[in-house]
Amino acid sequence: MFAKAIASAVKRKFIEVNFTNVEDSDTHSILKNKFKEAQTNSPAILFIDEIDKLVPMEMSDSPFFSDYSRSTLQLLLSLLDGFGSNPEVLVVCTTNTLHQMPEALTRAGRIDKHINLPLPDDESRKAIAEYYLNKVLFNKTIDIDQFVLSSEGLSGADIKTVINEAGIEAVSKKYESISTKLLIEHISRIEGKSLVKTSNDQDSEIIAYHELGHFVVANELKKIIKDININATNTQLGRVRYKLPSGIVTTEDLLDDVVIALGGRAAETVFLNKKYVGSWQDIQKSFTLLEQSVTYGDHGFDHLGFNRITDRMYEEIHAKVVSIMEDSLQKAIQIVSKNKEIIMGLHPKLLAAKTLTAADLKAYFEGTIVEAEEDDEYRLAYDSLRDEYIEM
Structure with a gap:
């Protein structure tokens, strides 16, 4: 689409090299014919999509690349050099692995202008x-x-x-x-997630409480909510999506993410007084992220891991991560407790609709008033999980 737009803007003929469903033995002849077509129809733009599939990456001695793929690269270089006398032909290529492209291909005089195209804002x-x-x-x-x-x-x-x-x-x-x-x-x-059916209505009720726990915590922490979804897929039973911060991730951003991740477990504790296996994915992800951050000094944490992690240092790292997890769970339970009425009000709506968008949530909140509840009665619920996190 980008290359076509360029061709249209500069009024050049657009010629695309497409190797979909092409046998290796035909690659060389297609390349030669397309370059000849571009030369004949100049001014033209010759477009090669996903060129990384055509030439070997910057590992010329790797056994994973055949002699044919190396000869394809040599042919392409020769054809590019042949255009040196015809500035009316512009060669445009795309790749997701520019850093792995052969230097011979990206050096000055060949494909030497590199434009980064980020995802659309x-x-x-x-x-x-x-x-x-x-x-x-x-x-x-x-x-x-x-x-x-x-x-x-x-x-x-x-x-x-x-x-x-x-x-x-x-x-x-x-x-x-x-x-x-x-x-x-x-x-x-x-996003690559095929829909599957949950086993029964009781599962859906549990999943809805879990996801609404994530939601109220994210909402309390001033995140922009995208949607809540309990359409189970082959990778997850539900999800709450919120807009990620732009720019460098701060310590506060990381800690917010951990509290939000524990919102599902907090809702299970407050509403169901049970712990379900699905929460362990949230716990494991948060624990691993915190462990790496504390060990290597990411996200503003003090650097504890130096050249080698000793047993004593690992104990310090583990203790700090457990402490952060405990504090985060307490905060999540307090937020869920404070927002019980919201969860109870949204629960039947989420069960019926399966998906609640930001607009659905906005419409609901316009007529909803929530009174904060005392946090102390939920401190016991938090304490009952304390040992579980120490054992992780």
């Missing part, structure tokens, strides 16, 4: 979504701002796929149009 995702939505039958009440929020991290191609797949499902299921919720569901699928 909020404004760009909105423009891309509106462009593709106008090509399908969609509900005019679609919350485009919610879609922009939930689609953070997606590429332009991902957004196109989300909208196209949602359109196909809408037609196949005879929906009148594409809705916001349908788009959000397909964002989950584009």
